[in-house]
Amino acid sequence: MLTIRQSELEALRRHGEETYPHECCGVMLGRMEGTERVVETVSRAGNTRVDSPHNRYNIDPRELVRIQRESRGRGLDIVGFYHSHPDHPARWSQTDLAEAHWVGCSYVITSVEHGRAALTNSFALEGTGEEDKHFVDEGIRVLTAEAAD
Amino acid sequence: MKILIPTPLRQYAAKKDAVDVAANTVGEALTSLTSQYSDLRRHLYTDDGKLRAFVNVYLNDEDIRYLQKENTPVRDGDTLSIVPSIAGGCRCPR
Numbered sequence: 518m519l520t521i522r523q524s525e526l527e528a529l530r531r532h533g534e535e536t537y538p539h540e541c542c543g544v545m546l547g548r549m550e551g552t553e554r555v556v557e558t559v560s561r562a563g564n565t566r567v568d569s570p571h572n573r574y575n576i577d578p579r580e581l582v583r584i585q586r587e588s589r590g591r592g593l594d595i596v597g598f599y600h601s602h603p604d605h606p607a608r609w610s611q612t613d614l615a616e617a618h619w620v621g622c623s624y625v626i627t628s629v630e631h632g633r634a635a636l637t638n639s640f641a642l643e644g645t646g647e648e649d650k651h652f653v654d655e656g657i658r659v660l661t662a663e664a665a666d
Numbered sequence: 667m668k669i670l671i672p673t674p675l676r677q678y679a680a681k682k683d684a685v686d687v688a689a690n691t692v693g694e695a696l697t698s699l700t701s702q703y704s705d706l707r708r709h710l711y712t713d714d715g716k717l718r719a720f721v722n723v724y725l726n727d728e729d730i731r732y733l734q735k736e737n738t739p740v741r742d743g744d745t746l747s748i749v750p751s752i753a754g755g756c757r758c759p760r
């Protein structure tokens with residue numbers, strides 16, 4: 518299960534609309550609570566795949582190092598990542614699985630249809646390593662402003 | 667020096683988010699880390715002992731691939747970050 522405030526969910530969906538028809542990407546920061554992930558905030562990242570930005574994304578590791586260091590200073594962990602699929606379903610692709618290495622984290626995908634964010638789904642990367650990693654559908658618990666207070 | 671452990675690897679490092687090691691090079695630091703936490707080795711290295719391609723190692727803000735790789739000297743106060751890559755996309759390889 519992924520828990521996220523409405524404002525943060527809207528922020529990552531809006532990011533996908535802003536970068537349309539290119540894929541957006543970013544990092545979700547928060548806390549691990551058992552096997553669940555609680556998102557406190559999302560951090561936008563640039564898509565370095567300038568050769569094919571409409572159907573590929575890559576986060577510069579240097580940017581990730583910075584985000585990891587700054588989040589640690591705030592007592593937060595990297596609990597997942599998000600990206601968009603422009604005019605493509607909000608389902609993980611074989612490319613998404615092959616390139617996913619953060620076992621135990623959530624991978625959120627938003628389909629952006631004709632520039633408007635449509636469905637957002639989350640998938641937990643489970644397994645013990647590269648050999649048996651796999652995505653599992655997971656629910657998204659959205660906290661409204663009242664519930665988050 | 668300090669090695670920052672990314673979220674997915676903490677389960678193999680006694681749930682620590684950082685480990686302090688004494689080392690003169692990046693290679694020594696990683697060896698010290700995997701000696702203390704042997705389960706980490708297979709997640710960082712291939713069977714023939716090379717760092718896995720998707721494992722990025724940064725000394726402070728520099729990718730060790732563009733320094734002297736595992737022979738890069740380190741000093742007290744340095745921070746080594748282990749950061750698996752983040753990539754994907756809706757297009758599948760043909």
